[in-house]
Amino acid sequence: DQQVKQNSPSLSVQEGRISILNCDYTNSMFDYFLWYKKYPAxxxxxxxxISSIKDKxxxxxxxxxxxxxxxxxxxxIxxxxxGDSAVYFCAATLGFKTIFGAGTRLFVKA
Amino acid sequence: EAGVAQSPRYKIIEKRQSVAFWCNPISGHATLYWYQQILGQGPKLLIQFQNNGVVDDSQLPKDRFSAERLKGVDSTLKIQPAKLEDSAVYLCASSLIGGSGRAGGNTIYFGEGSWLTVV
Known part of the structure; x- marks a missing residue:
């Protein structure tokens, strides 16, 4: 049951341009949404x-x-x-529980 | 401020053997988490402690996995016997309260992970 989905496994962007990473969720009761960044090792x-009561x-x-x-x-971004090249995880919280998406690997080309 | 400490960083064992991972959370953090991250997937919560009590262990395979947090500080995660599908990174994390996502006090801080390969 994937409540948090990141449908793009990877994204490649030129340095200086905008990177847009997307995330979809199924549970309307989530109260907060977070992004985490992960470098190798x-x-x-x-x-x-962002709080669920905000839009930006x-x-x-x-x-x-x-x-x-x-x-x-x-x-x-x-x-x-x-230096932004990394895996980005979307996450959502419901009370004390945090659920992570599968991640999107961002490549920023110089 | 010291981060979340984990050991060992890397471990290779044969199937049916046992392994234990240790975690020391950030000082003062009441909540401790163990996540399993399989390659290509997001972190999956195995167990969450609030001080030394278990808050959520619904996804912990209790026939082979066990975890404890004595005195509400350090924690160990044990796998016995290990299976091939247990090959993953085991991430320990901590937070001040309980992970409601507000920037600051309730943010989850991760350790560098313990990489397990079962052969």
């Missing part, structure tokens, strides 16, 4: 989150958009940098 690190949250080059009617969220 390291654990995931928290990047940005911005932190520097990173912006998360939430469309509750479509049960969809996206992470925008502008401008993309080679």
């Amino acid at each position: 390291e654990g995931p690190t928290f990047l940005i989150s 949250n911005e932190d520097g080059r990173f912006t998360v958009f939430l469309n509750k009617s479509a049960k969809h969220l996206s992470l925008h 502008v401008p993309s940098q080679p």
Whole structure:
């Protein structure tokens, strides 16, 4: 039962352009949504989150958009940098439980 | 501030053998998590502790996996006997409260992971 889905396993973007990573969910009761970033041989690190009552949250080059009617969220990275190349996990929380998507590998080409 | 510490980083064992992973969470974090991440998949929660009590172990294969968190600090995860499909990265994580996702206190912090290969 995949409640959080990241349908694109990988994404390739040119340095300086926008990266858009997408995530869909099925449970309308999720209260928070998060993005984590993971480099090889390291654990995931928290990047940005958004409450289910908001539709946008911005932190520097990173912006998360939430469309509750479509049960969809996206992470925008502008401008993309080679150091952003990593696996990005979307996650959703319901009370004390956090559920992760399968991840999208982002390649930022110099 | 020291992060979540895990050991060993890498382990190769034969099927039917046993293995144990150790985790030391960030100081002061009440909630400790063990996740299993199989290649190409997202982290899957195995067990979640609040202090030294179990909050959620619904996805822990209890016939072969066990975990404990003595004194509400360090934790160990044991697999006995191991199967080939247990090959994965075992991620320990901690948070201040319980993972409601708010940036700051309830953010989940992960260790670097323990890579298990069962042959």
